[in-house]
Amino acid sequence: MSEDFDAVDVIRAKRDRHPLTTAQIDWVVDAYTREVVADEQMSALAMAVLLNGMDRREIADWTAAMIASGERMDFSGLSRPTADKHSTGGVGDKITLPLAPLVAACGVAVPQLSGRGLGHTGGTLDKLESVPGWRAALSNEEMFAQLEDVGAVICAAGSGLAPADKRLYALRDVTGTVEAIPLIASSIMSKKIAEGTGTLVLDVKVGSGAFMKDLDDARELARTMVALGTDAGVHTVALLTDMETPLGLTAGNALEVRESVEVLAGGGPSDVVDLTVALAREMLAGAGRTDEDPAEALRDGRAMDTWRRMIAAQGGDPDAELPVAQERHEVTAERDGVLGRLDALAVGVAAWRLGAGRARKEDPVQAGAGVEMHAKPGDRVRAGQPLLTLHTDTPERFARAEEILQDSYDIVDDVADASTHDLVLDRVSAR
Numbered sequence: 446m447s448e449d450f451d452a453v454d455v456i457r458a459k460r461d462r463h464p465l466t467t468a469q470i471d472w473v474v475d476a477y478t479r480e481v482v483a484d485e486q487m488s489a490l491a492m493a494v495l496l497n498g499m500d501r502r503e504i505a506d507w508t509a510a511m512i513a514s515g516e517r518m519d520f521s522g523l524s525r526p527t528a529d530k531h532s533t534g535g536v537g538d539k540i541t542l543p544l545a546p547l548v549a550a551c552g553v554a555v556p557q558l559s560g561r562g563l564g565h566t567g568g569t570l571d572k573l574e575s576v577p578g579w580r581a582a583l584s585n586e587e588m589f590a591q592l593e594d595v596g597a598v599i600c601a602a603g604s605g606l607a608p609a610d611k612r613l614y615a616l617r618d619v620t621g622t623v624e625a626i627p628l629i630a631s632s633i634m635s636k637k638i639a640e641g642t643g644t645l646v647l648d649v650k651v652g653s654g655a656f657m658k659d660l661d662d663a664r665e666l667a668r669t670m671v672a673l674g675t676d677a678g679v680h681t682v683a684l685l686t687d688m689e690t691p692l693g694l695t696a697g698n699a700l701e702v703r704e705s706v707e708v709l710a711g712g713g714p715s716d717v718v719d720l721t722v723a724l725a726r727e728m729l730a731g732a733g734r735t736d737e738d739p740a741e742a743l744r745d746g747r748a749m750d751t752w753r754r755m756i757a758a759q760g761g762d763p764d765a766e767l768p769v770a771q772e773r774h775e776v777t778a779e780r781d782g783v784l785g786r787l788d789a790l791a792v793g794v795a796a797w798r799l800g801a802g803r804a805r806k807e808d809p810v811q812a813g814a815g816v817e818m819h820a821k822p823g824d825r826v827r828a829g830q831p832l833l834t835l836h837t838d839t840p841e842r843f844a845r846a847e848e849i850l851q852d853s854y855d856i857v858d859d860v861a862d863a864s865t866h867d868l869v870l871d872r873v874s875a876r
């Protein structure tokens with residue numbers, strides 16, 4: 446088959462800061478999916494995009510080309526509207542677990558296609574796989590049936606959805622090109638638009654434990670994604686939320702499931718509850734269900750009922766004991782005072798080193814491994830009190846986890862010296 450373009454010309458154009466044409470973008474994404482454009486050529490192009498950027502038209506074209514590389518799902522036959530949430534990834538970010546059943550309990554279907562963790566941020570599927578019997582792989586027919594019956598599905602994205610992104614994301618991961626805003630925005634939005642949700646709420650994390658360390662960059666990413674979603678006919682809103690410190694009091698697979706169940710039972714850490722309710726409100730508003738109060742559905746047990754049905758529908762036992770790590774080790778406060786800071790990135794890396802995450806796609810994860818936190822910034826602590834409990838099945842991992850945690854926190858004299866942040870930093874919607 447003769448090709449319309451030459452990959453080297455496309456790379457040179459972006460290297461020399463020229464916008465790529467729609468035809469060039471369509472061709473290069475398609476040719477990369479067909480393996481006509483080689484990994485080393487796409488790596489060079491991704492680096493040129495990271496360094497020189499793309500304008501809004503190029504990003505929209507790139508997203509459309511990635512959507513066109515695979516199938517599109519269609520939920521218009523369901524009896525209720527659909528809404529989905531996507532987080533750009535953070536430490537202790539288990540929000541999807543209570544959120545999906547909560548929104549479903551309020552009458553909106555949630556088709557949540559999720560991924561596994563890579564690096565220091567955990568993956569929703571890894572967390573749910575710590576529930577005995579639960580399975581992530583569903584056929585499209587099973588997914589539709591569960592959405593109609595239970596209202597919420599959290600499952601693995603099938604290989605048919607935006608296959609160009611799957612190849613490109615793996616390549617970016619090993620070529621230092623993950624952080625390009627045009628590539629992040631098109632990667633996330635191509636999957637979400639192809640998934641066919643009616644409403645999309647984006648949780649764009651900002652801070653040490655997030656891709657975006659800086660509020661202005663996060664705002665730019667949020668604006669880009671909201672524009673892409675809106676132009677594709679998806680009601681899209683973004684919340685920018687704090688990721689300087691971990692969410693909740695746990696980071697690790699089964700540990701996070703346990704905390705999510707506490708939230709569904711009407712308890713749990715206040716930041717997890719508040720963010721779950723804030724995102725639920727946005728999803729319900731986008732889907733036209735402003736008559737429902739998600740805080741009430743958490744309190745009255747409806748969200749918990751839906752969680753139990755959602756887990757059982759995918760083979761899981763909601764009453765089963767969750768796995769517990771074989772070994773524990775405590776990090777204690779060296780003096781009386783106030784926890785001034787607890788760094789999200791360090792906690793995420795520690796949980797990963799303890800076995801909660803993986804270094805390569807094919808590595809297994811430990812269900813019970815992770816970090817349990819006993820205080821949040823601003824809390825009073827006493828000398829000798831446990832600040833963190835480290836969990837793992839492989840105790841030789843404790844030393845490397847402790848190493849990264851050494852400078853991860855401060856104890857200060859006064860609450861006024863603690864570094865606390867608002868949970869929701871900004872909201873971005875279509876103009």
Ligand code: URA
Pocket residue numbers: 533614623628629630632633
């Ligand atoms: N999540 C994605 O799906 N893609 C990115 O590029 C970054 C985060």
